[in-house]
Amino acid sequence: MRTNSAPRIAIIGAGMAGASCAQLLASAGWAVQVFDKSRGVGGRMSTRRLDWTDANGSTHPASFDHGAPCFSAHSADFASFVAQAAGDGLLARWTPRMAPSSYLPLGSPDLWTPTPDMPALCRSLLAGLPVRTCCAIDALRRDESGWRLESGGITVDQGFAAVVVAIPPAQAAALLQDHQAAWAQQAQAQKMLPGWALMAVTDEAASAEAQAWDLAWPSSGPLAWVIRDDAKPGRKQQPSLTHWVAHATVDWSQTHLEAPAAEVEAALKQALAQQLGRQPHWHYSTVHRWRYASVPRAAASSISTTTHRWDAAIGLGACGDALGGAGVEGAWASARALAAAINASSQTPLPHDRQAHA
Ligand SMILES: Cc1cc2nc3c(=O)[nH]c(=O)nc-3n(C[C@H](O)[C@H](O)[C@H](O)COP(=O)(O)OP(=O)(O)OC[C@H]3O[C@@H](n4cnc5c(N)ncnc54)[C@H](O)[C@@H]3O)c2cc1C
Incomplete structure (x- = not known):
């Protein structure tokens, strides 16, 4: 006090x-x-809020967790802090539906995300x-x-x-x-390792089966993580829209650190479309460069x-x-x-x- x-x-x-x-x-x-x-x-536990305008001139709110998407607890002390915060309603366990060929290794620690947004x-x-x-x-x-x-x-x-x-x-x-x-x-x-992040709003897949996952770890290409951001706990979903955050790999981000944002955006959109297995309708997209995203463990x-x-x-x-x-x-x-x-x-x-x- x-x-x-x-x-x-x-x-x-x-x-x-x-x-x-x-x-x-x-x-x-x-x-x-x-x-x-x-x-x-x-800080890097951040959520970007913005409004985008559709073809009819209507504005729509969007938010993207474009820094750390989640974290886990390895030590007993941090696990106890996390349990307390979860009990207080500040954190939720995130159990994403994994994309085909992406899987959480057996025995992986739980993933936690602050709610309703990362800075919470x-x-x-x-x-x-x-x-x-x-x-x-x-x-x-x-x-x-x-x-x-x-x-x-x-x-x-x-x-x-x-x-x-x-x-x-x-x-x-x-x-x-x-x-x-x-x-x-x-x-x-x-x-410190850099990271480019793509934030995008697309249409929804035509069928629920076509988009039955919330997290993908592509095994090749520029992307390390693809996250259906609006499916995370406590995030708002909007009818017919899907909100994505896609993080580029460290190697790709390093190689493209000084590339123009428009070029990075185009490459990451192409990689996201490939991961989705379809060319979505892009309502909105932008990229963010984290020059100092993370520390090599x-x-x-x-x-x-x-x-x-x-x-x-x-x-x-x-x-x-x-x-x-x-x-x-x-x-x-x-x-x-x-x-x-x-x-x-x-x-x-x-x-x-x-x-x-x-
Ligand atoms: C894209 C991305 C993905 C990540 N994924 C994960 C993950 O999956 N799991 C995980 O555990 N971690 C992840 N991280 C890393 C994690 O976010 C960081 O390790 C952690 O949040 C660092 O916290 P910090 O307080 O040390 O630093 P920061 O969060 O960087 O906080 C520093 C603060 O200082 C402020 N600041 C800087 N300079 C000044 C100044 N001169 N004056 C005043 N203020 C200043 C900044 O605005 C910032 O708010 C990720 C990070 C990024 C960017």
């Missing part, structure tokens, strides 16, 4: 790592203030906490009065006892450089054996999927480890400690 006398901590980034860290630190008594450059929270989990973690969106922090300054955060050369907030950088490594490096050059260097060296944390970074002497920390072992679970694990380290090393007695010992 926040009190007026609680030490202030700035959290930069409101994805899974930043939101989890903020929630844990707030419950431990810190006065957290979260900043994110995007319009909303969730982060929104819930951040409920009641101050979050400043549309605010890209591009410099951190520190003097005797604490940390000061800048955006475009202007101070956006100051007087923080500590700062947590919970953003992808390439972006974190610039903020860390002046204060922890070694971390910045390691962040810069961290490999084997490479995550290979540069460092730590799951997070914390310099208690200056009050600077870093967390995220790249440190925690990749994916949503890695981001959560990294944030949790950092929050524990901050609380353990905090030299300022926290408000509830002061009350307890008063």
